Each structure stands twice: as structure tokens, then as C-alpha cells.
Amino acid sequence: MAAMVRERRISPVELVDAHFRQIAKHDPKINAFVSLLEAEAREAAKQAEAAVTRGETPGLLRCAGHREGQLRYGGPTHALR
Numbered sequence: 001m002a003a004m005v006r007e008r009r010i011s012p013v014e015l016v017d018a019h020f021r022q023i024a025k026h027d028p029k030i031n032a033f034v035s036l037l038e039a040e041a042r043e044a045a046k047q048a049e050a051a052v053t054r055g056e057t058p059g060l061l062r063c064a065g066h067r068e069g070q071l072r073y074g075g076p077t078h079a080l081r
Contacts, residue, residue, distance in 0.1 A: 005048070005058060012048035012058060016041050 004010045010018075020038060027033055048058035 005052060008052065012045040012052065013042065016045040 001010075001015060005012055005015060020036070020041075023033065023036065051058040
């Protein structure tokens with residue numbers, strides 16, 4: 001996938017959207033995600049796309065979601081005690 005982005009065969013935004021389509025298709029059955037960070041992932045993809053357009057290496061795209069055990073403060077699985 002990284003090579004496809006570097007070679008401009010797919011844009012980072014298209015790649016993220018393709019992943020979200022697969023998540024939407026399969027997650028109801030397998031329940032792999034606690035929550036999706038769609039806005040954050042799309043913003044990171046837009047930034048990566050801008051970098052590719054400038055001829056820069058975009059780096060890694062950020063995670064689109066998180067699983068139980070990978071907590072972030074204030075997230076849906078974070079319990080205040």
C-alpha cells in the first residue's frame with residue numbers, strides 16, 4: 001500500500017476511504033473496533049496527500065481506530081474512577 005501511495009497509483013485519502021468501506025462491511029460481524037477515528041484518519045490522509053503532491057515522502061498514516069486495551073484519555077473505553 002505504501003508503494004502504491006508513493007507511486008501515486010492510489011491517494012492516501014482513497015486508501016483510507018477503502019479501509020473504512022471494508023470496516024463498515026465486516027465490523028458488524030467481527031466487532032473488531034471499539035470506535036473509529038474517521039475524522040482524524042481522513043485529516044492525516046489529507047496531510048499525507050499534500051506531502052505526496054509536493055514530492056515528499058508522506059510517512060505513515062495514523063491508525064483509523066483502536067481496540068480494547070489501546071486506550072486514549074477520554075475515549076469510549078476510558079473509565080474515570
